[in-house]
Amino acid sequence: MVVSPNQKIEPMQRDRSPLARNLDTAFVWLTGGFASLIAILLITIAIRVGIDASPAMAKFGLGFLFESRWDPVTEVYSAFPQIYGTIVSSFLALLLAVPVGIGVAIFLSEDFIPEKIQRPVVFLVELLAAIPSVVYGLWGIFVLIPVLRDMGKGIHQSLGWLPFFSTSPSGPGMYVAGIILAIMILPIITAISRDALVAVPLELRQAAYGLGATRWETIFKIILPAAFSGVVGGIMLALGRAMGETMAVTMVIGNANKASVSLFDQGSTVSSLLANQFAEASGLQVSSLMYAAIVLFALTLVVNILAQVVVQRVNRI
Amino acid sequence: MNSTPFPTPEDSSNQGLINRLKRQPSSPRTLFNTVMTVIVFVCAAIAIVPLVAVLWYVLEKGGSRLSLELFTQLPPPPNALGGGFGNAFIGTLMTVGIGSAIAIPCGILAAIFLSEFAAGTRLANWIGFLTNVLSGVPSIVVGVFAYSMVVLTMGGFSAIAGGFALAVLMLPIIVRTATESLALVPQEARQAAVGLGATRFQTVARVVLPAALPPILTGVMLAVARASGETAPLIFTALFNNFWPKGVSEPIATLSVLVYNFATTPYKNQQELAAAGSLILVLMVTIASIGSRLIVKRK
Numbered sequence: 001m002v003v004s005p006n007q008k009i010e011p012m013q014r015d016r017s018p019l020a021r022n023l024d025t026a027f028v029w030l031t032g033g034f035a036s037l038i039a040i041l042l043i044t045i046a047i048r049v050g051i052d053a054s055p056a057m058a059k060f061g062l063g064f065l066f067e068s069r070w071d072p073v074t075e076v077y078s079a080f081p082q083i084y085g086t087i088v089s090s091f092l093a094l095l096l097a098v099p100v101g102i103g104v105a106i107f108l109s110e111d112f113i114p115e116k117i118q119r120p121v122v123f124l125v126e127l128l129a130a131i132p133s134v135v136y137g138l139w140g141i142f143v144l145i146p147v148l149r150d151m152g153k154g155i156h157q158s159l160g161w162l163p164f165f166s167t168s169p170s171g172p173g174m175y176v177a178g179i180i181l182a183i184m185i186l187p188i189i190t191a192i193s194r195d196a197l198v199a200v201p202l203e204l205r206q207a208a209y210g211l212g213a214t215r216w217e218t219i220f221k222i223i224l225p226a227a228f229s230g231v232v233g234g235i236m237l238a239l240g241r242a243m244g245e246t247m248a249v250t251m252v253i254g255n256a257n258k259a260s261v262s263l264f265d266q267g268s269t270v271s272s273l274l275a276n277q278f279a280e281a282s283g284l285q286v287s288s289l290m291y292a293a294i295v296l297f298a299l300t301l302v303v304n305i306l307a308q309v310v311v312q313r314v315n316r317i
Numbered sequence: 318m319n320s321t322p323f324p325t326p327e328d329s330s331n332q333g334l335i336n337r338l339k340r341q342p343s344s345p346r347t348l349f350n351t352v353m354t355v356i357v358f359v360c361a362a363i364a365i366v367p368l369v370a371v372l373w374y375v376l377e378k379g380g381s382r383l384s385l386e387l388f389t390q391l392p393p394p395p396n397a398l399g400g401g402f403g404n405a406f407i408g409t410l411m412t413v414g415i416g417s418a419i420a421i422p423c424g425i426l427a428a429i430f431l432s433e434f435a436a437g438t439r440l441a442n443w444i445g446f447l448t449n450v451l452s453g454v455p456s457i458v459v460g461v462f463a464y465s466m467v468v469l470t471m472g473g474f475s476a477i478a479g480g481f482a483l484a485v486l487m488l489p490i491i492v493r494t495a496t497e498s499l500a501l502v503p504q505e506a507r508q509a510a511v512g513l514g515a516t517r518f519q520t521v522a523r524v525v526l527p528a529a530l531p532p533i534l535t536g537v538m539l540a541v542a543r544a545s546g547e548t549a550p551l552i553f554t555a556l557f558n559n560f561w562p563k564g565v566s567e568p569i570a571t572l573s574v575l576v577y578n579f580a581t582t583p584y585k586n587q588q589e590l591a592a593a594g595s596l597i598l599v600l601m602v603t604i605a606s607i608g609s610r611l612i613v614k615r616k
Contacts, residue, residue: 133548
């Protein structure tokens with residue numbers, strides 16, 4: 001087509017009508033509204049649960065955190081054994097899961113096994129993370145407790161002089177909760193540590209090998225230090241998960257209102273307290289349970305925020 | 318470090334050098350290497366044992382009870398034989414359905430904002446951070462929140478309360494995976510759409526969203542899988558019900574709560590049903606995981 005110089009060119013496009021333009025802007029605002037929903041949701045959780053907990057907060061104050069009475073008859077509530085149980089069970093889980101989890105992460109990030117086998121193993125570990133908590137609880141009741149009880153009795157007989165093993169295991173208890181939590185957080189530690197290990201630049205590895213380091217000298221002196229904060233972030237995320245984990249723990253910990261040094265003793269956690277009592281509670285008991293929920297929320301919030309900060313710093317590097 | 322002097326050119330044979338460079342299996346460094354390798358193999362074995370044990374237990378105990386009756390009958394009373402969990406299965410579908418109906422549109426719209434209209438801004442970074450924080454909130458605390466928001470306001474336990482709790486749990490998963498999926502769409506596709514005169518809405522709805530759909534679906538499936546196994550936020554929101562669901566504003570049975578209730582009873586028939594219910598839950602999770610992998614792989 002030849003365009004003569006004096007031919008007028010019609011504009012191909014009309015301006016959009018104000019309505020269309022406004023609708024488009026409205027769409028952007030709409031999505032923005034839904035995005036801010038997440039922030040609103042977090043704040044609402046804190047405020048709503050806080051308001052419902054306020055009668056108990058006013059009545060029991062900070063003593064709620066340090067005393068051990070949970071008595072619906074006289075309406076006196078405090079949750080020290082549960083807070084103690086939450087912390088002990090999750091740290092016991094970390095103690096067991098961190099070495100194994102990092103070991104598996106190294107196993108799956110180095111070339112120990114051919115890629116063809118490695119992929120299904122990674123998938124299996126991910127599947128382990130997706131199995132519902134209540135299924136672990138069922139398995140814990142019928143498989144883990146009978147096995148661990150017999151092992152625990154042996155440990156109690158030989159090492160009973162240690163305060164941690166000073167009572168004879170009766171089945172459910174803190175030790176079962178710690179072990180089942182360890183199994184449940186293992187995939188989290190493994191997955192995040194593996195991501196951090198794989199992200200270490202290949203050049204660092206090659207340089208170490210070039211200097212004559214063995215495989216494990218490279219891992220310990222080069223790769224693990226380089227991936228350190230990623231691994232720590234993964235461990236902290238796992239800690240947050242362990243503290244809030246409910247069903248499996250509730251089913252195996254025994255749900256006794258006491259804080260015992262012995263790991264073989266029965267105990268309870270904040271989440272198991274909530275799971276056991278919430279449906280039937282009323283009045284001040286609901287409020288006290290809300291208070292316990294706020295404590296759990298605060299604990300996991302601190303751990304999670306620290307973990308996010310660590311992980312995000314890694315991502316920036 | 319043992320410093321061996323390099324051979325001078327006068328050195329007639331290189332054999333000595335090669336021998337010195339070879340690692341001796343008995344030297345401390347090599348020994349440490351071997352021991353550590355054995356240890357990580359043991360770690361991997363330790364990690365796989367519980368998984369195999371759990372899956373084996375669920376398959377063996379639950380598989381022996383698997384039949385069509387499970388889905389057509391109501392839960393049996395404590396001492397009776399037979400029965401099923403038809404109502405709980407439908408209840409799980411209903412609560413997860415309510416949760417999905419809330420969380421999927423909200424989550425995808427939020428993700429569109431984060432990836433299309435606010436990418437790289439401080440606001441988007443903050444919301445991304447809060448999304449991760451929200452996904453770390455324990456599910457039981459979300460249950461308490463749903464109790465406070467829905468059960469106390471509506472005056473009773475209901476399927477809606479359970480669905481609401483599940484929605485809060487699903488939301489961060491969907492937002493995160495959908496944001497990542499949208500970010501994978503090449504910038505050229507957006508530029509081409511804008512160049513053709515598309516509005517921002519048209520660009521998103523006709524170009525970006527269809528291109529990112531498979532990975533978004535993956536995230537949705539993962540969220541649905543996680544929600545269908547959740548128990549803690551349901552035990553005091555949806556509660557339980559021994560009969561067929563009548564509506565969304567009444568207490569409703571769910572598979573996960575049924576497993577919890579029946580696992581802790583002393584009756585053998587109910588324990589078997591709990592194992593069968595677990596098998597169904599594990600199957601749902603496994604199918605969702607494999608399915609989401611296939612979607613991504615086909616991409």
